[in-house]
Amino acid sequence: MAAQPDAEPRPRVPLTKQRVLRTAVRIADARGITAVTMRNLAQELEVEAMSLYHHVPGKDQLLDGMAEAVVTEINTAVGLDATPPADPPPPADGWKAVVRGRILAAREVMLNHPWAPGVVGSRSTMTPAAMRYFDALTGQLLSGGLSPDLVHHGLHALGSRALGFTLELFQAADGGAPDPDAAEMMQQLAQQFPNVVAVLSAASHDGETTLGWCDDQAEFEFGLDLVLDGLERLAAR
Amino acid sequence: MAAQPDAEPRPRVPLTKQRVLRTAVRIADARGITAVTMRNLAQELEVEAMSLYHHVPGKDQLLDGMAEAVVTEINTAVGLDATPPADPPPPADGWKAVVRGRILAAREVMLNHPWAPGVVGSRSTMTPAAMRYFDALTGQLLSGGLSPDLVHHGLHALGSRALGFTLELFQAADGGAPDPDAAEMMQQLAQQFPNVVAVLSAASHDGETTLGWCDDQAEFEFGLDLVLDGLERLAAR
DNA sequence: ACCTGAACACCGTTCAAGT
DNA sequence: ACCTGAACACCGTTCAAGT
Numbered sequence: 001m002a003a004q005p006d007a008e009p010r011p012r013v014p015l016t017k018q019r020v021l022r023t024a025v026r027i028a029d030a031r032g033i034t035a036v037t038m039r040n041l042a043q044e045l046e047v048e049a050m051s052l053y054h055h056v057p058g059k060d061q062l063l064d065g066m067a068e069a070v071v072t073e074i075n076t077a078v079g080l081d082a083t084p085p086a087d088p089p090p091p092a093d094g095w096k097a098v099v100r101g102r103i104l105a106a107r108e109v110m111l112n113h114p115w116a117p118g119v120v121g122s123r124s125t126m127t128p129a130a131m132r133y134f135d136a137l138t139g140q141l142l143s144g145g146l147s148p149d150l151v152h153h154g155l156h157a158l159g160s161r162a163l164g165f166t167l168e169l170f171q172a173a174d175g176g177a178p179d180p181d182a183a184e185m186m187q188q189l190a191q192q193f194p195n196v197v198a199v200l201s202a203a204s205h206d207g208e209t210t211l212g213w214c215d216d217q218a219e220f221e222f223g224l225d226l227v228l229d230g231l232e233r234l235a236a237r
Numbered sequence: 238m239a240a241q242p243d244a245e246p247r248p249r250v251p252l253t254k255q256r257v258l259r260t261a262v263r264i265a266d267a268r269g270i271t272a273v274t275m276r277n278l279a280q281e282l283e284v285e286a287m288s289l290y291h292h293v294p295g296k297d298q299l300l301d302g303m304a305e306a307v308v309t310e311i312n313t314a315v316g317l318d319a320t321p322p323a324d325p326p327p328p329a330d331g332w333k334a335v336v337r338g339r340i341l342a343a344r345e346v347m348l349n350h351p352w353a354p355g356v357v358g359s360r361s362t363m364t365p366a367a368m369r370y371f372d373a374l375t376g377q378l379l380s381g382g383l384s385p386d387l388v389h390h391g392l393h394a395l396g397s398r399a400l401g402f403t404l405e406l407f408q409a410a411d412g413g414a415p416d417p418d419a420a421e422m423m424q425q426l427a428q429q430f431p432n433v434v435a436v437l438s439a440a441s442h443d444g445e446t447t448l449g450w451c452d453d454q455a456e457f458e459f460g461l462d463l464v465l466d467g468l469e470r471l472a473a474r
Numbered sequence: 475a476c477c478t479g480a481a482c483a484c485c486g487t488t489c490a491a492g493t
Numbered sequence: 494a495c496c497t498g499a500a501c502a503c504c505g506t507t508c509a510a511g512t
Contacts (some may be wrong), residue, residue: 015495038486050487051496059486121404122355131430138432148439155436156451157460159403166396167358167404193368195375199392202385214393223394226467227460233470234463252476275505287506288477296505 015047017055021065025113028066033115036062063119064127070116071129074106074163080136095144096228099137103224106133107164117165130163137162146235154231161224252284254292258302262350265303270352273299300356301364307353308366311343311400317373332381333465336374340461343370344401354402367400374399383472391468398461 013019023044028036038059042049056062075081110116120130134155141151160166190197250256260281265273275296279286293299312318347353357367371392378388397403427434 037484039484048497050498053487054495118359131433135430135433138436142432142435148436151436152439152451153456153459153463156456157463159405159460168396193372195379196368196372198379199375199385199388202389214389219390219393222390223396223464226390226394226464226471229470230463230467233466274503276503285478287479290506291476 015045015051015055017065020045020052020055020062021069024062024066025069028115028119029113033119036066038062064123064125067116067120067123068127068129070109070113070120071127071133071163074109075129075133077109078102078105078133078136080132095140095146096232099140099144100224100228102137102140103158103162103164104221105164106162107220110164117160117163117167120163120165121160121167134162141231144235146231150231150234154227157227157230158224161220161227166220166223252282252288252292254302257282257289257292257299258306261299261303262306265352265356266350270356273303275299301360301362304353304357304360305364305366307346307350307357308364308370308400311346312366312370314346315339315342315370315373317369332377332383333469336377336381337461337465339374339377340395340399340401341458342401343399344457347401354397354400354404357400357402358397358404370400378468381472383468387468387471391464394464394468395461398457398464403457403460 020041024036024041027040027044038052039049041062042052045052052062056065126134138151138155141154142148146154155162186197257278261273261278264277264281275289276286278299279289282289289299293302363371375388375392378391379385383391392399423434
């Protein structure tokens with residue numbers, strides 16, 4: 001084997017906006033959104049930081065692009081990109097089931113990109129992909145017989161839930177050590193916040209001593225259904 | 238008048254955590270959360286940046302403190318700090334009206350601190366003030382006759398709305414110039430996103446040609462009522 | 475004890491220069 | 494045209510030193 005003292009010259013994949021965005025998403029997935037810096041991103045692409053500016057105007061537009069990428073992923077997952085068959089089969093279930101399925105599919109994509117809700121939520125402008133998503137959702141609601149006004153209010157009521165996420169106000173404090181004397185802490189908590197403790201301990205039927213565990217998916221669906229049912233009830237009047 | 242070449246020695250107000258937090262909130266109110274840097278904050282307090290670390294462990298805890306300050310403001314606005322009269326008058330209206338009023342009061346505080354929803358939402362741990370707020374809210378729901386399970390789900394469904402805000406997914410693109418040929422743009426938009434345009438133009442009854450205007454307050458209340466009504470319906474079963 | 479100055483390890487971004 | 498190196502104006506934070 002011939003000695004190659006130099007670092008082997010790589011095939012030299014050209015830098016493109018696509019590649020920059022995809023790499024940024026990969027970094028965020030693996031190491032969190034704070035690891036997405038122009039310098040880290042450049043390093044991952046084996047390039048100098050300043051080269052990025054030839055494909056992306058700046059950090060802010062990079063984040064725009066990342067949000068757009070995720071929503072685009074949702075659109076494909078939801079079948080929005082597939083050209084519908086000439087004879088689109090009428091939805092087997094009512095509009096509620098269709099919308100529900102669509103939103104839960106969006107949620108599944110979001111769960112693979114935990115940073116995405118924060119980034120999508122912080123973008124100030126409605127991106128094209130988001131527009132297409134909301135336009136399709138709107139169409140689904142309209143063809144379900146809801147009045148334009150009701151659809152309008154309903155979309156507001158759904159809020160970020162429409163895209164499959166709710167920015168959780170507080171995640172549970174991690175706790176670290178599995179508190180040795182949970183019972184004592186519990187009593188203290190119960191004294192300070194009797195109502196919260198009552199509710200949470202009622203929720204854990206199976207004799208758990210630790211508080212604060214919730215089934216995120218179930219809670220998400222409960223809230224979603226509450227809103228959808230409310231819309232349905234209003235539409236029927 | 239005696240000449241005083243030196244900058245007049247100020248009374249030298251001592252630095253305290255209180256003063257640091259209050260100043261941070263004031264800066265955020267006036268110039269946005271991005272203006273809250275340790276260096277800016279120090280300058281406003283006429284002190285060196287490093288002095289802050291004697292009263293606050295770091296930037297992150299500073300933000301914690303700011304969130305706590307706002308939620309505390311909510312608690313007082315809502316009457317949570319006032320010791321209730323020995324003979325607390327039974328709420329004139331049902332639990333829904335009480336909860337509704339409480340949440341709208343929280344919202345009013347949040348509207349005075351536009352940065353607060355983002356900061357409160359980004360804090361990972363439930364602060365004492367938030368705990369007190371949610372505990373009181375929980376108590377209100379429980380005493381309204383809702384089962385612990387329903388209260389639990391309901392709080393999740395309310396989400397950030399419980400504290401008076403929903404992180405708006407997208408704010409309207411500001412637009413800058415009041416587009417000269419709105420009608421033409423509109424047609425183009427209508428072609429790309431027919432459903433969204435249909436809904437939005439139906440919402441503006443008064444012949445507005447510009448899209449995208451919504452009454453935030455009304456939308457907030459609609460979503461809130463949708464959830465509250467849904468809970469009430471479930472409680473009645 | 476509280477506050478300071480200088481320094482460190484990061485940021486995003488500009489600019490002139492290379493090919 | 495695309496990429497680079499050095500530099501600028503910021504960050505949050507550490508550390509040794511002052512009073």
